Amino acid sequence: MIHRNIFPSLLEHLSKPQATVITGMRRVGKSTALKYLLTQVPHNNKVYLDLERVENRYLLNQTNTKDIEIGLAIEGIDLSKPAVIALDEIQLVNQSTSVIKFLYDTYGTKFIVTGSSSFYLKNHFSESLAGRKRIFEMYPLDFAEFVAFQGESPTLLKQFAEASFHLSIYLKWKALYENFLSFGGFPEVVLAETEEDKKAYLRDVINAYIELDIRLLSDFSASDDLYRLVRLLAVRTGSRLDFSKLGAVLGINRAKVKEYISLLEHTYFIKSVGAFTQSLDKEFSKQEKIYLADTGLLQALAQVSSGQVFENAIALQLSHLGSIQYYQKKTGLEIDFILEGKKAIEVKETPTPHDEQILKNRAKSLGLDTYYLVGRHQSPNDFKDFVWGGSLISQ
Incomplete structure (x- = not known):
C-alpha cells in the first residue's frame, strides 16, 4: 500500500462518529483509500458495499428501514454494536443520505463513503447530513506521491521543497x-507499464x-456539448475565459456555457483561477483563467x-x-500566479536573470515582497535563482 498525502487526515477522522466522505474525480484512488481505512477499523463488525453492484444498490434502495437492517444483518x-459501513460510489443511490442519517441517528453507525461528484455531494449532503459528515477532497497524485508510486522515496525531494535550483536534485x-x-497523476496511469496503456487509461x-x-448530473444531450467544450478549454488552458466566444464556437448561448463550466469545476475536471486585485469589486469583474485537473488529461484532449x-x-x-x-493589467503586464495573496510567481520553461528582474519589479509594484520564478529546465547561463518545478511541493 502506497500512502497518499490525504491518509493521515482520513485516519484521524476514522475515530470520529461523523461520516467520512471522500470525493473527487473517478480513478483518483478513492476506492483504494476507502478499503485502506476499512482495514484500520479495530473490529470485524464492518462491511464494504460497492454500489456499482445491483444487489448492493437494492439493499439501500428498499423503502422499509427494517428490510435494510435485515439486509445488513445478512452481510x-x-x-x-459499534459498526462501520463503507459505501463506494454513493451517488448511484438516490436515498443513500436518508439511510446514513437513519442508521447514524438510530444506532450511531460509522460510515465511510466515496462519491465521484462534488456537485452532488456538497449540495445534497450539506442539506441532508448537516453535522453528520465531513467531506475530504481527493485529487490525482502530486509529484511527491508520483515519485513514491514509482518505487522511490520522496524524502530527499521534500527536503528541497520550494528551494532555489539545485543541479543534483534536478538531475x-x-x-x-x-x-x-x-x-x-492518475494512479492507474502512473502504474501502467507502456505509453499506449497510459494513453488508453486517460481516454x-x-x-x-x-x-x-x-x-448523472445533467441531461443526456449535454454530454456531446460538454465534450466539445472540454476540448476547447484544453486548447485555451492558461487563457482568460470569454463565455461569448466559447458559445459562438459551440453554437450554444453564453449562459449555457457558463452553466457547463460551473458543472465542470464542481466535478473536479477543471480548476478556475481568479484575478488578483486590491479592489474586491474589480476582482469580480475580471475573467477567470481555466486549467485542467491533470496534465495527462490535458494532452489527451x-x-x-x-x-x-x-x-x-x-x-x-x-x-x-x-x-x-493571477494578475494582469489592461496594458498586458502580468504575473502568472499570486499565492495566498502574498507571493508573486512567474512560470518560465527556461528562466533567466532578466525574467527575475521583471518579476521583482512587478511584485514590488503590488507591494509583494516575496516572489520567485518557477522553471522547468536548467538555465544555460548557470542561473540558479529560481525554483525547479519538481521541487514545488509541500514538505
Whole structure:
C-alpha cells in the first residue's frame, strides 16, 4: 500500500462518529483509500458495499428501514454494536443520505463513503447530513506521491521543497518529472507499464467522466456539448475565459456555457483561477483563467504547447500549497500566479536573470515582497535563482 498525502487526515477522522466522505474525480484512488481505512477499523463488525453492484444498490434502495437492517444483518453487521459501513460510489443511490442519517441517528453507525461528484455531494449532503459528515477532497497524485508510486522515496525531494535550483536534485528527478508532466497523476496511469496503456487509461477516464458523472448530473444531450467544450478549454488552458466566444464556437448561448463550466469545476475536471486585485469589486469583474485537473488529461484532449502543459502543472502544484490567483493589467503586464495573496510567481520553461528582474519589479509594484520564478529546465547561463518545478511541493 502506497500512502497518499490525504491518509493521515482520513485516519484521524476514522475515530470520529461523523461520516467520512471522500470525493473527487473517478480513478483518483478513492476506492483504494476507502478499503485502506476499512482495514484500520479495530473490529470485524464492518462491511464494504460497492454500489456499482445491483444487489448492493437494492439493499439501500428498499423503502422499509427494517428490510435494510435485515439486509445488513445478512452481510454480517450487528447494529446493536459499534459498526462501520463503507459505501463506494454513493451517488448511484438516490436515498443513500436518508439511510446514513437513519442508521447514524438510530444506532450511531460509522460510515465511510466515496462519491465521484462534488456537485452532488456538497449540495445534497450539506442539506441532508448537516453535522453528520465531513467531506475530504481527493485529487490525482502530486509529484511527491508520483515519485513514491514509482518505487522511490520522496524524502530527499521534500527536503528541497520550494528551494532555489539545485543541479543534483534536478538531475536525479528530471526524468520522472517529465514523465509526470506527460501523463499526469492518475494512479492507474502512473502504474501502467507502456505509453499506449497510459494513453488508453486517460481516454477511459475522459469517457467515464462524460458518460457516467455528467449524465448523472445533467441531461443526456449535454454530454456531446460538454465534450466539445472540454476540448476547447484544453486548447485555451492558461487563457482568460470569454463565455461569448466559447458559445459562438459551440453554437450554444453564453449562459449555457457558463452553466457547463460551473458543472465542470464542481466535478473536479477543471480548476478556475481568479484575478488578483486590491479592489474586491474589480476582482469580480475580471475573467477567470481555466486549467485542467491533470496534465495527462490535458494532452489527451488537445495538442497544446509544452509551455501550456508546464503552466497547467504549476497551477495544480500551487493549488496544493494554498489559494492562487493571477494578475494582469489592461496594458498586458502580468504575473502568472499570486499565492495566498502574498507571493508573486512567474512560470518560465527556461528562466533567466532578466525574467527575475521583471518579476521583482512587478511584485514590488503590488507591494509583494516575496516572489520567485518557477522553471522547468536548467538555465544555460548557470542561473540558479529560481525554483525547479519538481521541487514545488509541500514538505
